[in-house]
Amino acid sequence: MVALALFQRATGRELWHLALPGQACDKATRDALLDLEDAGKARPDGWARGRKLWCLTRAGHKEAAGFLPPGTKLSTVREGESAGYDEHALDVVTTAGHLTRAGHGSPLTLTTEVRHPVPGRPARYADLVLRDPGASVPVLLVEVDRDNETVGQLVEKLASYTAWCELIAKGADKTRAKAARHDGAAVHDHRHWRTVYPPTGHEGYPPVALVLTPGRKRTRPGTKPLTPEQQAAKAERDHRRLLRRLDEVEDGSAAYWSPRPYPYAGVTAGNYHQALPVVATTLQLLDAHGADAPVWRRFGRTGWHTLTAALDNPDGDRLLAVEQKVAAAARRAREQAEREASRPACTGCEAKLTDAEWNRARWGERLCTACQQEESDRKRAERAAAEAEAAAAEAARAKNAGSWWRRSGRRP
Incomplete structure (x- = not known):
């Protein structure tokens, strides 16, 4: 109910x-x-x-x-009774059912026709919005297309969502908001979308999901119905056509979903903080495999992924932290190598001086501890020998002096 x-x-x-x-x-x-x-x-x-x-x-x-x-x-x-029904509305309900069955949201977390007004543009109405704070997918804006919109119209939808996400929050300091554009996640503190939707759990704006399905054309009266084989072949052709449309939309909207490069040498991570995450699939894939299967394409990446994996940014902040850590380690190793290359050698044994010995060398001590001890022992031995020699000479002089007094018969 x-x-x-x-x-x-x-x-x-x-x-x-x-x-x-x-x-x-x-x-x-x-x-x-x-x-x-x-x-x-x-x-x-x-x-x-x-x-x-x-x-x-x-x-x-x-x-x-x-x-x-x-x-x-x-x-x-x-x-009252209605003679017809809206195919698009039923596809939206079908998409909502697939998300719910996959564990993404519930009827209480789903809303249809959510308005996103943008000054100077027609308001953008999301076909379906999932808002489930704390879940693996906290927010998802869903657009269902029944093959009745051009590639340009789909690209314009993504442009409108990007423009809405970039709106400054009411009462925000515009000077600080402008300065925050270059400060990673801090940019979102000043944006209007943060007052509407919960944090996404990833870098970037609220993600948009495109769900494409072929439109059902009315058959003329008297037309011979297709055989099951013909229906299967037609479904396959329609699906390939939808996938080609996704390729065209991806190419045409790269300015909105592409991460920005970081201005650091050797960094391949992308800055997703001001990018619009776009995932895409077809209703046929959802019907066949479910929304929890790897049926989602992330614009800018190859292959098919689960929804949570598609919304993740493994090449974003986490990769940046790893690359910065590696770069810092390389810088320390390079600085250490340069330091070692300039480390002086002992003038005695030519061994490299330790850090403590190097500090003493700045005061003129260019000997290692062992050579310094050896030099100290040598000097001490030389002093001892000199003192012994002086004592012996003194004793000899004293003896000679006594002998002279005895020979001369004098007394001192």
């Missing part, structure tokens, strides 16, 4: 993924819808893709609102 209050209309399949993602099939969801119909809180509202569409009655809408936090954006109550 809560899911229907948020998304207005859906089939039991989409509600199954949103409300009961752990169930093996949508039977429990369909049974619950029948119970709500008996209680006068839900009713059928046409058919879509071979399944019954459901919406809430006014009574059901009122009851569902009581389960939601105040201020939650609710869908409008549908009055």
